[in-house]
Amino acid sequence: MRTRAFTALLPLTVFLAGCPVWGDGGGGTSPCVGLGCACFDDSDCGSPLVCDVLSGTCELPDGACRTSGDCEAGERCEDGACVPDVTACRTHGDCAVGEYCGEGDVCTSSGTCSADGDCDAGFECDYRGTCVPAGPHCDEDAECATGELCIEGFCRGPADTCQFNYECGPGRACVNGGCTTICGSDGDCGSGATCDGGFCKPAPGECVTSASCPSGQNCVDGRCLPDCRGAASACTGGDYCGDDDFCRPDWRRRPFCRGDEDCATGSICVDGACRTPCPSMTATECMMTDVNLTVCAADDLCYTRNEVDPDCAVKADCSGDADCVDGVCR
Numbered sequence: 319m320r321t322r323a324f325t326a327l328l329p330l331t332v333f334l335a336g337c338p339v340w341g342d343g344g345g346g347t348s349p350c351v352g353l354g355c356a357c358f359d360d361s362d363c364g365s366p367l368v369c370d371v372l373s374g375t376c377e378l379p380d381g382a383c384r385t386s387g388d389c390e391a392g393e394r395c396e397d398g399a400c401v402p403d404v405t406a407c408r409t410h411g412d413c414a415v416g417e418y419c420g421e422g423d424v425c426t427s428s429g430t431c432s433a434d435g436d437c438d439a440g441f442e443c444d445y446r447g448t449c450v451p452a453g454p455h456c457d458e459d460a461e462c463a464t465g466e467l468c469i470e471g472f473c474r475g476p477a478d479t480c481q482f483n484y485e486c487g488p489g490r491a492c493v494n495g496g497c498t499t500i501c502g503s504d505g506d507c508g509s510g511a512t513c514d515g516g517f518c519k520p521a522p523g524e525c526v527t528s529a530s531c532p533s534g535q536n537c538v539d540g541r542c543l544p545d546c547r548g549a550a551s552a553c554t555g556g557d558y559c560g561d562d563d564f565c566r567p568d569w570r571r572r573p574f575c576r577g578d579e580d581c582a583t584g585s586i587c588v589d590g591a592c593r594t595p596c597p598s599m600t601a602t603e604c605m606m607t608d609v610n611l612t613v614c615a616a617d618d619l620c621y622t623r624n625e626v627d628p629d630c631a632v633k634a635d636c637s638g639d640a641d642c643v644d645g646v647c648r
Contacts, residue, residue: 411537
């Protein structure tokens with residue numbers, strides 16, 4: 319009789335040996351629910367955990383989290399998913415209107431504005447209508463010192479600006495003191511730029527905050543720009559990693575030549591440009607080489623009319639909405 323009872327209980331004993339261990343530490347019957355607990359299926363695990371069928375334990379699914387410690391830097395855990403931390407910022411555009419990116423890369427309340435005078439001392443009104451700390455960044459030439467121009471967000475001295483196309487290299491033109499790509503469509507332009515009148519120009523108004531930009535880009539001065547901090551290789555397609563570690567259209571001067579060997583036969587390299595000599599001192603000799611070379615100057619070299627008698631050097635020299643392109647107001 320005893321043998322028969324033992325035999326009847328044996329299958330139940332074997333079955334229980336494969337079950338997860340339940341208990342709440344106090345003798346109760348609450349199941350172990352949490353990371354690493356035994357499970358048969360997802361219902362045995364608390365959200366966002368899932369049951370790993372290979373290990374038979376509750377684990378985090380790919381991309382999920384329990385705490386912000388499970389996420390990357392600049393992210394927080396929200397409803398089991400890693401999302402951008404709205405309090406962490408790279409630039410003012412990462413913050414809500416009325417906040418700026420302050421010390422410790424934290425969004426800090428500062429108030430809204432319509433002009434610099436609406437802000438406290440040391441602050442200025444940015445493109446979002448938000449007071450932000452005044453700094454080396456600029457939006458227009460008027461914010462720079464005499465002789466400097468605001469190009470791609472920063473004030474540049476004469477050595478870094480251009481006046482004529484020859485200072486920019488093939489396929490590029492000098493527009494309002496900075497070199498830019500000659501374009502046929504927006505696709506020819508770098509980040510945060512659009513094709514306008516055949517030239518790539520900054521395109522403010524793309525965004526107000528970074529939430530409006532594609533993944534991996536931040537709203538900088540109303541333009542969506544890729545982040546290149548620590549990874550300059552992130553900049554492609556005519557961009558370069560700018561002073562603020564964001565990919566910007568390459569505005570820098572680029573010489574056509576570095577020596578006479580870079581020029582066509584009969585031309586010489588002068589200040590980065592291939593020049594045609596005119597020993598006869600006549601414009602006719604110049605125009606036989608290029609009809610745009612209408613001047614034989616005192617140095618016996620050929621030049622275009624706008625090079626020897628330019629209309630402008632900066633946009634402020636032109637009227638209305640005209641730009642200064644290759645020394646001519648257009």
